[in-house]
Amino acid sequence: MIDVDWIALDWGTTNLRGWAIGADGAVLAEAQSDRGMGTLAPHDFEPAVLDLINDWIDGPITALACGMVGAKQGWTEAAYARVPCAVIPDDFTTAPTKTPGLSVQIIPGLSQAKPADVMRGEETQIAGFLARNPGWDGVLCLPGTHTKWVHISAGEVVSFQTMMTGDLFAAIAGHTVLRHSVAPQGWDDGAFETAIDAALSRPERMAGRLFSLRAEGLLAGMDAVTARARLSGTLIGAELAATKPYWLGQQIGIIGAGHLADIYAKALATQGVIAQIADNTDVTLVGLKAAYAKWKDRQ
Amino acid sequence: MIDVDWIALDWGTTNLRGWAIGADGAVLAEAQSDRGMGTLAPHDFEPAVLDLINDWIDGPITALACGMVGAKQGWTEAAYARVPCAVIPDDFTTAPTKTPGLSVQIIPGLSQAKPADVMRGEETQIAGFLARNPGWDGVLCLPGTHTKWVHISAGEVVSFQTMMTGDLFAAIAGHTVLRHSVAPQGWDDGAFETAIDAALSRPERMAGRLFSLRAEGLLAGMDAVTARARLSGTLIGAELAATKPYWLGQQIGIIGAGHLADIYAKALATQGVIAQIADNTDVTLVGLKAAYAKWKDRQ
Numbered sequence: 100m101i102d103v104d105w106i107a108l109d110w111g112t113t114n115l116r117g118w119a120i121g122a123d124g125a126v127l128a129e130a131q132s133d134r135g136m137g138t139l140a141p142h143d144f145e146p147a148v149l150d151l152i153n154d155w156i157d158g159p160i161t162a163l164a165c166g167m168v169g170a171k172q173g174w175t176e177a178a179y180a181r182v183p184c185a186v187i188p189d190d191f192t193t194a195p196t197k198t199p200g201l202s203v204q205i206i207p208g209l210s211q212a213k214p215a216d217v218m219r220g221e222e223t224q225i226a227g228f229l230a231r232n233p234g235w236d237g238v239l240c241l242p243g244t245h246t247k248w249v250h251i252s253a254g255e256v257v258s259f260q261t262m263m264t265g266d267l268f269a270a271i272a273g274h275t276v277l278r279h280s281v282a283p284q285g286w287d288d289g290a291f292e293t294a295i296d297a298a299l300s301r302p303e304r305m306a307g308r309l310f311s312l313r314a315e316g317l318l319a320g321m322d323a324v325t326a327r328a329r330l331s332g333t334l335i336g337a338e339l340a341a342t343k344p345y346w347l348g349q350q351i352g353i354i355g356a357g358h359l360a361d362i363y364a365k366a367l368a369t370q371g372v373i374a375q376i377a378d379n380t381d382v383t384l385v386g387l388k389a390a391y392a393k394w395k396d397r398q
Numbered sequence: 399m400i401d402v403d404w405i406a407l408d409w410g411t412t413n414l415r416g417w418a419i420g421a422d423g424a425v426l427a428e429a430q431s432d433r434g435m436g437t438l439a440p441h442d443f444e445p446a447v448l449d450l451i452n453d454w455i456d457g458p459i460t461a462l463a464c465g466m467v468g469a470k471q472g473w474t475e476a477a478y479a480r481v482p483c484a485v486i487p488d489d490f491t492t493a494p495t496k497t498p499g500l501s502v503q504i505i506p507g508l509s510q511a512k513p514a515d516v517m518r519g520e521e522t523q524i525a526g527f528l529a530r531n532p533g534w535d536g537v538l539c540l541p542g543t544h545t546k547w548v549h550i551s552a553g554e555v556v557s558f559q560t561m562m563t564g565d566l567f568a569a570i571a572g573h574t575v576l577r578h579s580v581a582p583q584g585w586d587d588g589a590f591e592t593a594i595d596a597a598l599s600r601p602e603r604m605a606g607r608l609f610s611l612r613a614e615g616l617l618a619g620m621d622a623v624t625a626r627a628r629l630s631g632t633l634i635g636a637e638l639a640a641t642k643p644y645w646l647g648q649q650i651g652i653i654g655a656g657h658l659a660d661i662y663a664k665a666l667a668t669q670g671v672i673a674q675i676a677d678n679t680d681v682t683l684v685g686l687k688a689a690y691a692k693w694k695d696r697q
Binding site for chain 2: 261
């Protein structure tokens, strides 16, 4: 049996990931499952976490969780903290448990009144980024199904904006006439960058660019990989046009990994903006550790 | 048995509609089925049309068809005519048939080289509109899954642009996170017009407006009917921003029916543009009659 001090949980809509943390902050074990919030009813959460951590524990334990587990449809609702505020708010929500000795604390998400916006889980990644980069001010971009642009100053979230770009890409590529034109994978840097430039120089034409992907396939033999990169460039370009007040003239960090983080960096580079990329898994764990230290100080 | 001179067919992706026309141009009978092009393999087309018209005929007959029946995946490909050109091109394509005495002629669609674009079926509706309004010049809007904006001058199609607005609305309302926020029906004129204005005054912000429909539902209790009208206004507003060179300062006709034609007229009216609405079923039939007269003259 390993000597676990506490458990860190990243509990999103589609996945659950856990780490067993020792008294010195070292990761002693890690595990993940597909029992995301979206697949669970309220009474399923406790069995799901016990299945994940059972082999790690033999007595009372505290687990600290971030993400959609705290949504209204999750284990229990962790009320949003309203920006501007500290990245990790002071009040965590205790989830209802039946197992003696098991304490589960949920980190609240953040909300913004105007324009209305919400996040859950990203605040913990941002806390991790700031722990890795003390005193950092600027704008963080967290690409994903719902990409977040977050203005950070003096350790607080000042404002943020969510863009549905990833969700839109999947819906357009999978559920419109473009499903016949867009390849399921593959890439073309040139087509992507051309589409980014077009979107930023004439953003008002955005809606007119989509059907041309179909028509150029029919009439000019444009291949489906090129169409995929152009669709991506058209949507990310429209996102950059809408978020220009966030990234123009700012220090930019991207929290992400792999191809998606790379293409956001590439898109910003076409506008002369050089972004620092931070790995999302790393900053999630570092952010959970920072949140746990804050929680422990208050006990 | 009725005395049928010829058969008019409107054969789209999801539906087939037919009319039995007498020697004096009167409609003697009509019928429709759900055997649209999208549901049929090439050898299914002849049985589908025979099922529809069998009761009407007792000898040799000519049927004239418009729409997706002439697509590459249709009965037989009717090569596009390239704009600028007459609304109804000179060459129809003869579909392969096995039934003695059955002749099926397909009206070709139109294509545009740059920007690449295509239409099939709308050209016949446009011909009907021009038959009803001789000498009309201006821009026609044909709202639908793939809305067309078509510049008409001296009886020719000069240029056109397809907008995927209807297809996008269905994909976003059905297959993104907004499926939780957008009602399947219902309407709110004020929310629609506000969204149209916002889209036209700041078109570069378009992509940022979508997630706010979700966030305002969560935080401010925005109801799902309002969200539906706002999504529609956001997308049609983005369409109007992209097609401004088509409608600004032009005489405008809308070919359509019901709620969809009404909201396009309302959206244009917010910009001071008063559009004439023509019923799409009427102009389709009138267009098929005009095309048949042209075909008969050449025999």
